[in-house]
Amino acid sequence: xxxxxxxxxxxxxxxxxxxxxxxxxxxxxxxxxxxxxxxxxxxxxxxxxxxxxxxxxxxxxxxxxxxxxxxxxxxxxxxxxxxxxxxxxxxxxxxxxxxxxxxxxxxxxxxxxxxxxxxxxxxxxxxxxxxxxxxxxxxxxxxxxxxxxxxxxxxxxxxxxxxxxxxxxxxxxxxxxxxxxxxxxxxxxxxxxxxxxxxxxxxxxxxxxxxxxxxxxxxxxxxxxxxxxxxxxxxxxxxxxxxxxxxxxxxxxxxxxxxxx
Numbered sequence: 001x002x003x004x005x006x007x008x009x010x011x012x013x014x015x016x017x018x019x020x021x022x023x024x025x026x027x028x029x030x031x032x033x034x035x036x037x038x039x040x041x042x043x044x045x046x047x048x049x050x051x052x053x054x055x056x057x058x059x060x061x062x063x064x065x066x067x068x069x070x071x072x073x074x075x076x077x078x079x080x081x082x083x084x085x086x087x088x089x090x091x092x093x094x095x096x097x098x099x100x101x102x103x104x105x106x107x108x109x110x111x112x113x114x115x116x117x118x119x120x121x122x123x124x125x126x127x128x129x130x131x132x133x134x135x136x137x138x139x140x141x142x143x144x145x146x147x148x149x150x151x152x153x154x155x156x157x158x159x160x161x162x163x164x165x166x167x168x169x170x171x172x173x174x175x176x177x178x179x180x181x182x183x184x185x186x187x188x189x190x191x192x193x194x195x196x197x198x199x200x201x202x203x204x205x206x207x208x209x210x211x212x213x214x215x216x217x218x219x220x221x222x223x224x225x226x227x228x229x230x231x232x233x234x235x236x237x238x239x240x241x242x243x244x245x246x247x248x249x250x251x252x253x254x255x256x257x258x259x260x261x
Contacts, residue, residue, distance in 0.1 A: 024128050024146075052150040056125075059143050060158045063121055066098040067238055068155045070174045071107025071165035081166050082110040084195055087231040088163055089114025089122070095239050098123055100159060101139075102151075107165045109136035116140065125151050152177060161191040161238035166199040182224050188249070191241035193234045194227045201227075 069088060075081045089099045089111035099115035101108035103124025115122040116138040124139035128146045135142045145151040155162075155174065162178050164171060175194075181187045194200045204227060211217050228234050 022130075024130060049147060049150065052145055052147055053153065056143055056145070056150060056154045057157075059141065060123070060154055063098045063123060063141070063158060065096060065160050065242075066100050066121075066123065066158050067092050067161045067163060068100045068159040068174075069107070069111035069163050069165070070102070070167060070171045071111070072167035072171060073102070073104040073106040073108060074168070075106035075110070075166070077110075081107055081196065084231050085110035085165050086114035086117070088165070088195070088234060089116075090118040091231055091235040092163075092238075093118035093120025095235055097160065097238075100125060100155060102126065102170075103135045103139050103142055105136055107167065109138060112136055112138040125154055127151055156181060156187060159190065160242045161193070163193050163195060163234050163238060165195045179221075179224055183221055189224075189245060191238045192225050193237050194225060195229070195231065195234050197227050197229050 069085065069092075071081065071085055075085075085107040091114075092099050093115045098121035099111050100123040101111050103112070103126040108124070112122040112124060113136075122138055122140045124135050124142040126135050126142060126144040127148060128144065135144070143154070145154075152174070156178065162175070164175050175192070178190075178192055182189050182192070204222075204225075207217065208222055212219070212222065226237050228237065
């Protein structure tokens with residue numbers, strides 16, 4: 001497998017060397033101030049956003065049960081987190097799930113690689129970044145997004161659970177967005193499992209200490225996340241909670257709608 005990046009992707013367009021832009025689509029969309037000419041001269045921007053949702057929904061609608069795996073792009077292949085992510089990918093496939101990652105290197109590559117090793121579906125949802133790293137070689141189904149919000153929607157809509165390995169700001173963003181969606185009941189509850197108590201322990205101590213003491217979260221909110229050190233345990237928790245939620249949904253359908261009167 002080649003480690004050479006496949007260039008900078010801007011939607012369906014591939015750019016290299018002097019053609020790589022200095023700003024991203026998200027950056028231009030969210031820029032403060034400046035002229036409003038784009039509202040009139042670039043009406044295709046809304047259509048471009050819409051197309052990302054349409055393409056994502058079309059590509060992922062039939063992948064079946066899946067689990068999103070998050071973690072650092074900077075993790076080396078000789079690091080323990082890489083081995084754990086690869087094992088997570090393999091075990092998820094053996095449990096009947098497709099594996100979705102951000103499609104990049106590091107932990108994402110490892111999870112995709114484990115899924116591919118096990119003969120399952122390995123999905124990568126890439127994002128346009130200033131320093132493009134390319135889709136890793138173990139992705140079977142890859143989609144490149146311009147906009148983070150469109151990409152995040154796909155991670156949530158088509159996943160039965162999240163497994164989060166050590167990562168940086170991007171991983172934190174994905175983790176806390178998923179927790180917030182469950183906490184606020186914007187989505188049907190799904191399991192969220194952190195792998196690596198040594199890495200995540202300080203964060204959880206802060207949440208269960210100063211944050212809980214300040215009354216900004218509740219005891220129940222802390223139960224939305226589980227922490228383990230074993231990939232087998234991580235996949236078991238996702239599988240069991242997913243089965244419980246499916247059973248609850250089936251029971252609710254059998255019971256029929258509740259009469260509010």
